[in-house]
Amino acid sequence: MSGYFDHIDTIKFEGVDSDNPLAFKYYDAKKKVLGKTIEEHLRVAVCYWHNFCWDGHDIFGAGTFERPWLQGNNDQAAAEAKLDAAFSFFEKLGQPFFCFHDVDIMADASTPKEHVENLAAIVDKIEAKMDASTTKLLWGTANMFSHPRFMAGASTNPNPDVAAFAALQVKHAMEATHRLGGAGYVFWGGREGYDTILNTNVGHEMNQLGRFLNMAVEHKHKIGFKGDLWIEPKPHEPTKHQYDRDVGTVYGFLKEHGLENEIGVNIEPNHATLAGNAFEHEIEMANAFGIFGSIDFNRGDPQNGWDTDQFPNDLRENTMALYYILKGGGFKNGGANFDAKVRRQSSDAEDLFHAHIGGMDLLARALMNAAEMIENDKLQAFKDDRYAEWHKGMGKQMMDGNATLDDMANYCLEENTSPAPISGRQEYLENIVTYVVK
Structure with missing residues (x-):
């Protein structure tokens, strides 16, 4: 499926005077800012799930995108076609990193054994792609929220058999991340919370989550994974309340379970909005607690009270975000992943490029603004x-x-x-x- 993007030229930096919509105006990867290149500062990553796994469907309508690799069953051949398309996109965009969930990349599985086999089969193919590419893995994670088995949570599920399946996924997703040279591993607890307290033992569930994360840390050290571990805070949606609602809550939870020196945070601005916090507040809280890790750059819609995952376009907000990131020492193992998706009406291949070019140009501008503020740091x-x-x-x-x-x-x-x-x-x-x- 690499031919899907063949009609689009490699995206180049052409500067602010260019009127080419498929060229960078500000993202000059090798330009030095505060002693490092823009590429080194931002460590930009493409997310696998929104770009290559979503066909544009929502709860009210069918998919709107022409994505050839998503037609038919998601078997091994389809997973490899998706992989071809993804790395073709990375190459055209000159993207240094990507991120994935386990089920994003692999063929569908109906049993635990098949899950392990299908993930291993596609990791072999990804490793070969990476060997022939300059694109690296920023982080991996496990999807423990989409399948019906996780409707009442993963590690926090009332049924320990579900927690065991979650353990299987985390073990193999972390090992895949380690094998592929990932800089970090993220825990996104999409359903680690509750819809009603009427059927929930909150204290027990939080202890389940704490023990599960401790087991994950133990496994990280057992396999020799040198990357970071991060929790992604989110207050609600799809559950009414999630136990990792914001950075402050996460830090208190980590302290309670002796994990504050083992796990940091992967912050998303849209989640900060849902929690009633500013993006820069979450970054500064993470800096204050010493748990800053990585960022899923996106934005929400102030008229919509849910996770719209739009590409960032607010220069002031992101200037302040980069200012506080730089003040905290900048990204180390983390980076700027676009956990964002084009709109359902943006249905062409070009729209994926317009979205990422705009996001990368925005962050480059924000970085240069933040650097100017630091060089004459009146704040x-x-x-x-x-x-x-x-x-x-x-x-x-x-x-x-x-x-x-x-x-x-x-x-x-x-x-x-x-x-x-x-x-x-x-x-x-x-x-x-x-x-x-x-």
Whole structure:
């Protein structure tokens, strides 16, 4: 199926003066920014599921896309046709990374044994493709939410036999990721939550999830996988409530189960929106807790209260996201995966390219804006000044553990003055960002 994209030329960087819609205007892969190339900073990845496994169907209508490899049964031949199309797309786009779920890449299976065999068969083919390509694996994961067996969760299911099937999938998906040189492995708990507390033992389910993740960590070390492990926070949908609802919740869960030094987070802005949080809030929380890992760059629709998974196009939002990512040290094993899909009416092969070109150009612009902000970091200078008193006097004594509550109270009495309010200068700081975003 590699012929599907043959009519499209390799996508090249042509600069902002180009009027070619199938060319990069800002994503100059080898351009240096803060000492690293744009490609090295962003580590952009194509997701397998939305681009090569979805035919454009939704709950109200049939598929709208002409995807030849999705016609008929999803047997081994179809899985290999899908693989040909995917790597043809990667090559045309010059994409450094891709990501997958186990069931994205493999032929359908009806038994556990067949699942293991079919995954192994396609991993052989992927390995051969990667040997002849420059595209690497950013991360892999297991789909433990689509099949009816997972309707009440995977590791959190009331039936331990379902959790055993989930263990089978995680074991083999992690081993496949390890074999293919993946930089990380993601746990996306699509149904690790509940629809009603009436039939749910919440405490038991969270303990099931904690033990399951500990077993996964143990297996990572057993097989010698050197990549990172990440949880992807999401508050709800498809379940009413999920146990990994946002970064703060995930960190508390990891601490409870002794996993805070083993597992980080893969953040998605659309999930942040559903949780009532800003994208940059989730990044800074992850930085604060030391668990920042990777990003699924996309956006939601403010008029739709669900996970629309649209390609990002908000330059200001993504400038601030890249600013906080860079402030936290940048991507290490993680990267910028587009967990996004074209709209159902964007039905041509070209539309897949338009979406990724736009997303990659947007992130390149955001990266350059963020770098400019860091080179003349007025935001950091303002915060340093605002918190300066905590580095001396009673503030420092308190943070060093050398002051008691009595000491603080007596200090207040000795000063005998009420602290004067100090402006937070929000509008001034917002203007700083406005003047940089371009």
